[in-house]
Amino acid sequence: MPETPRRPDSRYGNRPTMKDVAARAGVGLKTVSRVVNGEPGVTPETERRVQEAIDALGFRRNDSARVLRKGRTASIGLVLEDLADPFYGPLSRAVEEVARAHGALLINGSSAEDPDREQELALALCARRVDGLVVIPAGDDHRYLEPEVKAGVATVFVDRPAGQIDADCVLSDNFGGARGGVAHLIAHGHRRIGFIGDMPRIHTAAERLRGYRTAMEDAGIEVADTWVSLGTTDPDRVRRAAEEMLSAPEPVTAVFSGNNRVTVTVIRVLAERARRVALVAFDDLELADLLEPGVTVVAQDAAALGRTAAERLFRQLEGTLVVPERIELPTRLIARGSGELPPAD
Amino acid sequence: MPETPRRPDSRYGNRPTMKDVAARAGVGLKTVSRVVNGEPGVTPETERRVQEAIDALGFRRNDSARVLRKGRTASIGLVLEDLADPFYGPLSRAVEEVARAHGALLINGSSAEDPDREQELALALCARRVDGLVVIPAGDDHRYLEPEVKAGVATVFVDRPAGQIDADCVLSDNFGGARGGVAHLIAHGHRRIGFIGDMPRIHTAAERLRGYRTAMEDAGIEVADTWVSLGTTDPDRVRRAAEEMLSAPEPVTAVFSGNNRVTVTVIRVLAERARRVALVAFDDLELADLLEPGVTVVAQDAAALGRTAAERLFRQLEGTLVVPERIELPTRLIARGSGELPPAD
DNA sequence: TAGAGCCTGGACAACGTTGTCAGATGCGGG
DNA sequence: CCCGCATCTGACAACGTTGTCCAGGCTCTA
Numbered sequence: 245m246p247e248t249p250r251r252p253d254s255r256y257g258n259r260p261t262m263k264d265v266a267a268r269a270g271v272g273l274k275t276v277s278r279v280v281n282g283e284p285g286v287t288p289e290t291e292r293r294v295q296e297a298i299d300a301l302g303f304r305r306n307d308s309a310r311v312l313r314k315g316r317t318a319s320i321g322l323v324l325e326d327l328a329d330p331f332y333g334p335l336s337r338a339v340e341e342v343a344r345a346h347g348a349l350l351i352n353g354s355s356a357e358d359p360d361r362e363q364e365l366a367l368a369l370c371a372r373r374v375d376g377l378v379v380i381p382a383g384d385d386h387r388y389l390e391p392e393v394k395a396g397v398a399t400v401f402v403d404r405p406a407g408q409i410d411a412d413c414v415l416s417d418n419f420g421g422a423r424g425g426v427a428h429l430i431a432h433g434h435r436r437i438g439f440i441g442d443m444p445r446i447h448t449a450a451e452r453l454r455g456y457r458t459a460m461e462d463a464g465i466e467v468a469d470t471w472v473s474l475g476t477t478d479p480d481r482v483r484r485a486a487e488e489m490l491s492a493p494e495p496v497t498a499v500f501s502g503n504n505r506v507t508v509t510v511i512r513v514l515a516e517r518a519r520r521v522a523l524v525a526f527d528d529l530e531l532a533d534l535l536e537p538g539v540t541v542v543a544q545d546a547a548a549l550g551r552t553a554a555e556r557l558f559r560q561l562e563g564t565l566v567v568p569e570r571i572e573l574p575t576r577l578i579a580r581g582s583g584e585l586p587p588a589d
Numbered sequence: 590m591p592e593t594p595r596r597p598d599s600r601y602g603n604r605p606t607m608k609d610v611a612a613r614a615g616v617g618l619k620t621v622s623r624v625v626n627g628e629p630g631v632t633p634e635t636e637r638r639v640q641e642a643i644d645a646l647g648f649r650r651n652d653s654a655r656v657l658r659k660g661r662t663a664s665i666g667l668v669l670e671d672l673a674d675p676f677y678g679p680l681s682r683a684v685e686e687v688a689r690a691h692g693a694l695l696i697n698g699s700s701a702e703d704p705d706r707e708q709e710l711a712l713a714l715c716a717r718r719v720d721g722l723v724v725i726p727a728g729d730d731h732r733y734l735e736p737e738v739k740a741g742v743a744t745v746f747v748d749r750p751a752g753q754i755d756a757d758c759v760l761s762d763n764f765g766g767a768r769g770g771v772a773h774l775i776a777h778g779h780r781r782i783g784f785i786g787d788m789p790r791i792h793t794a795a796e797r798l799r800g801y802r803t804a805m806e807d808a809g810i811e812v813a814d815t816w817v818s819l820g821t822t823d824p825d826r827v828r829r830a831a832e833e834m835l836s837a838p839e840p841v842t843a844v845f846s847g848n849n850r851v852t853v854t855v856i857r858v859l860a861e862r863a864r865r866v867a868l869v870a871f872d873d874l875e876l877a878d879l880l881e882p883g884v885t886v887v888a889q890d891a892a893a894l895g896r897t898a899a900e901r902l903f904r905q906l907e908g909t910l911v912v913p914e915r916i917e918l919p920t921r922l923i924a925r926g927s928g929e930l931p932p933a934d
Numbered sequence: 935t936a937g938a939g940c941c942t943g944g945a946c947a948a949c950g951t952t953g954t955c956a957g958a959t960g961c962g963g964g
Numbered sequence: 965c966c967c968g969c970a971t972c973t974g975a976c977a978a979c980g981t982t983g984t985c986c987a988g989g990c991t992c993t994a
Contacts, residue, residue: 259740261950272974277952285972302736307716308662309950311653312979319696319717328682328892330675330875337673340699349713351664351696354685368694371652372664391647395604508875515879530675530853531876534860547673606980617944622982630942654980657949 321369338550359383421575422455441502477505540583666714683895704728766920767800786847885928
């Protein structure tokens, strides 16, 4: 004898479906669908009955099924480095707001600066069939996204460019910002200027270093090997790097810090020293103006990066965009004191 | 004559399906499914052929369909106040890490402290059939979640308790923390102590105020009306409040600040004044130790809040939890100088 | 060599929703 | 009184995947 087909394991706790609602209201399946979606062509009386059944059963439409049928998920994915980093919070929020304005939800994931994890995340998002993807690259090869892009997943890269693939990018002017920041120090009389930055494989780090070198070259200053230190943003690493260049026989009189994680450690090191060392830092910090001296920064607008990227993404989805573009947002030098200290030696 | 049934509008850009892969590899549908899911029972040779077809077509499993069939989405939702707030970034990241350890993705949304938006978001997440929901409440009535909870959506509230509904909560010891912080000021000789906090309808704000009042009462100090100011965290509002209590005929000699948004403004106001005013702030800040004086804070562990909540959520999903519980995490007083200033008058 | 048992592969239904299309109902006009 | 039309309703097939079940071919043993 035929068993009653048992439902698969704990199926949403046996949630009511449109079928259940239809049965209870004594109407057809499609009529329920019409009510739920506010489609026209339902008598007020019928609508009332259906609505009653919905409320009584606690019915909620299953968007998975809907997505399957309609082909659009009304959700976009964001792959970033670390949500806990104060730089990415506002960026993520900005993306979310644009998504919300377009009726979409945001799924995000942190790559922790690991290319494999970035790929794993991005592909998982694609498997969920997000309509679009905003990626802050950890890796430098994004060919794995080619089938997705071809299949119509809108894609925008932010903060760092895409690797090996032609796609929209929204970047800050890392090179120009760093160059300007270093030039600022030079203008205040410094010649021995240190640079402490992130790992050189990260595009922003490389660009900022290039800005530093260019500014130095512009001023005819030869950069000593000991003035440049690249690596992780781990506090110990940064601390060692800073102390080294400050304790050398010919110590640097100013430091350019490559990002916000580096900066907080550099500030700590400088605060411990008697001799005043000038500092210009890439990325603004919340209380930077209240330190003594205030921290001069090259600020980038994280929210604007996110917003611009998301807007571009939705324009891709509308189909009004065709040619991938590279957009560069300006940075802003904010002088607060630390960058205007004269060389002390 | 029967039209060829046209596919619904731009269906994922006509992505290949398992059927396509099966056709190309010359095998059955289910065999492809087996390969994709690493199920046993496929000859290496067959598997190779299928894998080739998958690569050639750029096939990626459609998780929407999978979810529909299996009933679990392997994703959880997080509704918080504002992702751009440095308090919520780490919390969100901690939730994400736990989710990742359980193979789940995180969808999050910002309620912007608006109860309606919180509800809209939470229900949208439920419609996507997230397996669980971590909510930082904006509103104080969560009965709208009852059908969802009943239907098996694991639910945990963080930072603030649930309203009108019996559910797991993970909170900081707001009352005890504030009470301790204010007692700290009293122990350093202060009697006229101001409290600037968030809107009283927010649970954390109310609890911290209660802690303040209790500490004052413990010390036998009567609180003057002008010492307490509650409202939005808008800088102008906070600034006015601070200036008022500092300029009164009998000005406060110390301020207790109710959260990190308030604190940054209070610090600015205090920095502008000649007279030194003591400060203890709820929530730690990134550079708090480098200010002059260092900011004494009552720190809560945002990551621990998120981690604890997420872990509890997955234990609900495993079915090992039954009774909703209220977990309270301790806070930590970190003395850095500003809280140890003597009353100056 | 026949039969039992295993291994591989495929046909089919179901998940919950929406689009299509055709049937039912009611109303007004001839 | 009947027909045509507009309005409302429902049956049915798809969406892409997975679970169930059975068929066919193979190996191994008696």
